[in-house]
Amino acid sequence: MLTTNLLPSSTAWPKTASDTAFWTILTQTLLPPYVNTCRWFAGKARQQTGFSVQTIHSLLLPDGDVSFLLILEASYADGVPEHYLLPVSFLTKTGAEELAEIPQKGRIGELELDGQAGLLIDAIYDERFRQVLFTAIYQNQTIPQATGKLAFHRGKGLEEGDDNLTSRVLPVDSSNSAMTFGDKYFLKLYRKLFEETNPEVDMVAFLTDESNFTHIPAFGGSIIWKQTNADGSARPDVTLGMVQRMVPNDKDSWMQTGDYLNDFLYGVPQRMFAIREDVFDKVELLGKRTGEMHCALYKPTREGEPADLAFAPEPFTDEYRAFLIKRFEDLLERRYALLIDNYTKLDPLAQRLAWVFMEAKEMIETFIADFRTRPLDSLRIRIHGDYHLGQVLATATDFVIIDFEGEPESTITERKIKHSPLKDVAGMIRSYHYAVSAKLFNSTETDNLDPDHLQRVSDRWFYLIRDTFLDAYLDVFGAPHPLFKNNSEINFLLLIYLLEKAVYELGYEISYRPAWVKIPLKGIIDVVREIEKIRLSDGHSVPDVPMLQTGLLQTKGA
Ligand SMILES: Nc1ncnc2c1ncn2[C@@H]1O[C@H](COP(=O)(O)OP(=O)(O)O)[C@@H](O)[C@H]1O
Numbered sequence: 001m002l003t004t005n006l007l008p009s010s011t012a013w014p015k016t017a018s019d020t021a022f023w024t025i026l027t028q029t030l031l032p033p034y035v036n037t038c039r040w041f042a043g044k045a046r047q048q049t050g051f052s053v054q055t056i057h058s059l060l061l062p063d064g065d066v067s068f069l070l071i072l073e074a075s076y077a078d079g080v081p082e083h084y085l086l087p088v089s090f091l092t093k094t095g096a097e098e099l100a101e102i103p104q105k106g107r108i109g110e111l112e113l114d115g116q117a118g119l120l121i122d123a124i125y126d127e128r129f130r131q132v133l134f135t136a137i138y139q140n141q142t143i144p145q146a147t148g149k150l151a152f153h154r155g156k157g158l159e160e161g162d163d164n165l166t167s168r169v170l171p172v173d174s175s176n177s178a179m180t181f182g183d184k185y186f187l188k189l190y191r192k193l194f195e196e197t198n199p200e201v202d203m204v205a206f207l208t209d210e211s212n213f214t215h216i217p218a219f220g221g222s223i224i225w226k227q228t229n230a231d232g233s234a235r236p237d238v239t240l241g242m243v244q245r246m247v248p249n250d251k252d253s254w255m256q257t258g259d260y261l262n263d264f265l266y267g268v269p270q271r272m273f274a275i276r277e278d279v280f281d282k283v284e285l286l287g288k289r290t291g292e293m294h295c296a297l298y299k300p301t302r303e304g305e306p307a308d309l310a311f312a313p314e315p316f317t318d319e320y321r322a323f324l325i326k327r328f329e330d331l332l333e334r335r336y337a338l339l340i341d342n343y344t345k346l347d348p349l350a351q352r353l354a355w356v357f358m359e360a361k362e363m364i365e366t367f368i369a370d371f372r373t374r375p376l377d378s379l380r381i382r383i384h385g386d387y388h389l390g391q392v393l394a395t396a397t398d399f400v401i402i403d404f405e406g407e408p409e410s411t412i413t414e415r416k417i418k419h420s421p422l423k424d425v426a427g428m429i430r431s432y433h434y435a436v437s438a439k440l441f442n443s444t445e446t447d448n449l450d451p452d453h454l455q456r457v458s459d460r461w462f463y464l465i466r467d468t469f470l471d472a473y474l475d476v477f478g479a480p481h482p483l484f485k486n487n488s489e490i491n492f493l494l495l496i497y498l499l500e501k502a503v504y505e506l507g508y509e510i511s512y513r514p515a516w517v518k519i520p521l522k523g524i525i526d527v528v529r530e531i532e533k534i535r536l537s538d539g540h541s542v543p544d545v546p547m548l549q550t551g552l553l554q555t556k557g558a
């Protein structure tokens with residue numbers, strides 16, 4: 001098995017940490033093709049100009065061997081370089097059994113080091129490496145490194161006595177790597193790295209330590225690289241990993257909602273509109289849990305107590321308004337450009353929807369600009385930031401909210417900016433709209449139905465579910481609501497965030513799922529209609545945005 005294309009070096013594995021030439025050769029040979037096959041590498045579509053190993057951390061394994069945590073720098077023709085975590089182990093031929101267990105996606109390549117043939121692997125597939133990480137967290141270890149130290153921190157959720165659990169890598173296909181310990185703890189190793197604590201660690205640690213909200217997996221610990229410069233001065237922390245309690249679950253809420261919609265679908269051809277009561281119960285429960293999460297994140301400073309500035313609520317300042325408007329305007333420009341570039345690839349119905357979006361440009365811009373001066377007394381807090389049905393695990397009777405990393409397109413600093421929690425609410429409402437649209441317009445059961453009728457059925461399901469979610473959500477705080485001034489502010493903010501989310505999604509779908517582009521476009525147009533109503537009722541004239549037939553999402557005959 002290990003006979004071809006061995007990359008030779010005279011340095012023994014443990015000594016390679018200081019052999020710069022060795023790593024330079026690797027970044028020119030084995031690493032680029034390997035990294036480009038990895039799900040976690042986000043630079044595949046960009047013009048790459050090369051990789052380099054920026055930093056190497058060493059971890060001593062229980063048997064005296066060593067694994068390295070490589071910080072890889074990926075450079076591109078345009079834009080700033082990115083940094084990725086790649087832990088590596090070297091398994092020699094003698095460990096034939098272990099070698100056989102390494103999946104293809106963990107095999108970086110064959111090497112011959114100091115006369116020993118072996119395989120360079122992603123160390124997450126090395127049980128010894130996983131064990132060292134977990135033990136270091138359990139023991140709150142700090143391990144000095146050439147460029148600072150690795151600080152392992154144990155959180156409240158990691159129980160006494162759980163220091164010797166067997167581990168395995170989880171087959172989740174995501175942008176990070178997941179492993180479990182004793183099927184009780186879930187360790188996420190972050191792959192794309194940022195200078196600043198990952199918002200997920202902030203949020204999960206805060207909710208575990210400072211609140212009674214139990215519908216997140218409790219915080220079990222973190223792995224932080226405390227960087228220093230060559231002169232010993234400190235640099236921003238880099239989060240490498242986080243442990244949480246493992247949540248037994250069959251599925252996430254996206255799948256669960258899909259199951260409910262399958263039941264609903266059977267009645268549709270018979271012109272029967274039936275949503276089971278337990279579906280409403282679940283939607284209500286999720287609204288309630290969402291409200292409770294925001295309640296837990298709302299931490300007004302009490303008299304005599306020091307303010308926790310990272311989580312203290314803030315008003316809608318001019319600075320925030322300017323930030324949101326600029327971000328929205330930039331997003332809109334990028335989306336219009338993307339839509340124009342891809343227009344001819346869209347089917348005729350998507351093209352019609354795209355036209356309405358184009359025609360509404362001026363009205364959307366005016367609506368966003370309103371945000372600069374409109375009086376707003378609601379408050380902003382830290383929020384989930386990327387909230388949708390896929391981020392909620394469904395347990396037997398309840399829900400557990402995961403993935404607090406925030407919006408993937410935003411910088412880490414942006415992800416920590418406080419927003420109205422209605423941004424999360426808008427995320428979930430968009431998700432219900434996605435769920436019903438994707439199901440009703442892509443199923444054989446509804447293939448032959450009149451598209452206008454189908455659109456009405458879809459809208460009815462969506463409005464009922466949306467209102468159920470929203471009512472249950474708003475009920476959590478009671479009246480007067482501490483975070484929202486009044487219904488008019490709630491409506492305005494919801495529209496802004498719904499629009500922003502749908503415009504964001506438009507880009508995601510053009511890039512990843514062109515057949516679904518119609519879903520966010522329909523979401524945008526629904527908001528445009530609402531804006532029209534508001535402006536007309538305020539006595540404004542509105543630009544002439546064309547009306548459309550219903551049946552907007554139907555792909556048949558396109
Ligand atoms: N605490 C947990 N317990 C059980 N499964 C989890 C837990 N956290 C995440 N998962 C599973 O791992 C998947 C990826 O987790 P997520 O936090 O969304 O990572 P990523 O940011 O890499 O997408 C989730 O969709 C879920 O299936």
Ligand SMILES: O=P(O)(O)O[C@H]1O[C@H](CO)[C@@H](O[C@H]2O[C@H](CO)[C@@H](O)[C@H](O)[C@H]2O)[C@H](O)[C@H]1O
Nearest residue numbers: 254386388389390408427430431432434505508
């Ligand atoms: O990978 P992430 O969870 O960070 O989110 C990205 O991918 C999501 C799709 O997996 C995407 O969500 C969109 O599609 C969902 C259905 O697949 C739907 O429930 C969401 O409402 C919709 O936004 C998300 O936008 C993107 O950031």
